[in-house]
Amino acid sequence: MTICSYATFDDPGSDDEIEPVLAAWREAGIDGRAERWDDPAADWSAYDAVIVRSVWDYILRREEFLAWARAVESVTRLLNPYAVLEVNTDKTYLRNLGVPVVPTHWSSEDLPDWPEYVVKPTVSGGARDTTRTAGREQAGALAAALEAAGRTPMVQPYLDMVESEGETSLLYFNRRFSHAVRRNPMLAPGLAPGATLDDARARLRPPAPDQVELAEKALAAVPHALLYARVDLVRLSDGSPAVMELELTEPSLFLHHEPGAAARFAGALRELL
Template sequence: MTSIALATCEELPSLVDDDASFLDALRDRGVTAEPTVWSDETVEWNDYDAVVVRSIWDYYKRPDEFSAWVDELDASSCTVLNSVETLRWNSHKFYLRDLERHGVSTLPTEYVEQGGDVSLTSVFDDRGWDELVVKPAVSAGAFETKRIGREDAEAEQSWVEALVAQKDVLVQEFADDITDGEWSVVFFGDEFSHAVVKRPESGDYRVQEKHGGSVHVETPSETLRDHARDVVDAVADEMGGDRPLYARVDGVERDGDFVLLEVELIEPELFFRVDADAGSLLSDAILDRL
């Protein structure tokens, strides 16, 4: 019998409720599927045929532990999905620069390495932006992320300098069209599965539900699906042909184009609750790889 560890975090030892249909679908197929805390040092990962990374939602707060865990998986005999190479690459948001080189439309961004120099006033002047967003390169859920207007550049300079002293940082143009909604387009292997639009609470820009955002089931146009698929194709090219098991492509529509904000390949919420077939599609995609 196939045994699979579904990697999760200490705060969610049984996975998130949204993954219930996926877990049921695996078990319906005769798979032994166990939610397993990624940071539990007593776990023997070699005991499993595969590790599917799901809700390790604290990894970005424990980057050294996460890196050591990925190395441990790499040295193990089990299949890891998404692959360890993908986990390493996608955990650091400078991957956006790689995708841009593959022709993916991304937000205009300044990539600032730890210890580097950055002047918010100069960025505003050079780029002609009125607002920008600063975020760490290793982050999730708007952690340590701040929206800054041109008029606040001097006041926020010391905060930015303190952040850059500790971490690699992205300084991005603020996407004001996010108030119209951020698409999350979900793929399992080669197949488009479903999509949602996330909208921020009035007066905010953060689309996460914990920050007041809301999720709406909507059907993307064929053009938008094609743009999102192009992102997944670019990921596969960057990974030497290794197509991810799952990918959530997040972005906004702008002037007939799709602008990528993130491609989530480590621990995304996959919104199984909005599509009755999604859990089965992902389960079949996993078994096809084992």
């Protein structure tokens, strides 16, 4: 039997996708075991593949995580592969994606004149260290503080349309579309600090044709095997879609929202192996 590791972190109880994934893997003839990515006792060479999933603490020690990924890939199959993780764990990849993305300013100097700003570091997740402000001076100060700490800032306009339109996340397994959800942004009014994606009221949403076209163009820019991908899109003020993030490292896959999604995920893994 094929044996795969589901790489998680030291709080696996916060990942409600582990059990449905492992069950779907069993149905597909794959013996799956959840293990901490930083467990020094883990023998990664014992697996046919290591699947990077809820490694949500990597943002606190990215270099250590990448060193781990490189070492794992030297002894077994890593999905998504190291070359993807190295690029995708720093959001500066958006500069080179080659498709429309949310307008982004990458320093504290000469900020554009926007009604509201969102400031965050390029290595982050779950709205950690992310601030929304209407003040240009405050936005610049926040970005400068990130630079002083040795971090690269991202300064973006706050898009009012996300409060009515929401964000659309398209899920792909082995580059095939599985399902899409609509979710409210973390910084929308009424959401508590630290809210999770499920707290943000995700629900199934059929994507529009222009969203599918953009998502698939974004995926086409990645020349590596992709077991999973989540393309997060928003609409700009002119109504056109733009990529907010191309999640290829540890995204929630919203498997509970779509019957059959876990089975499709397992089937994609089976194909790649």
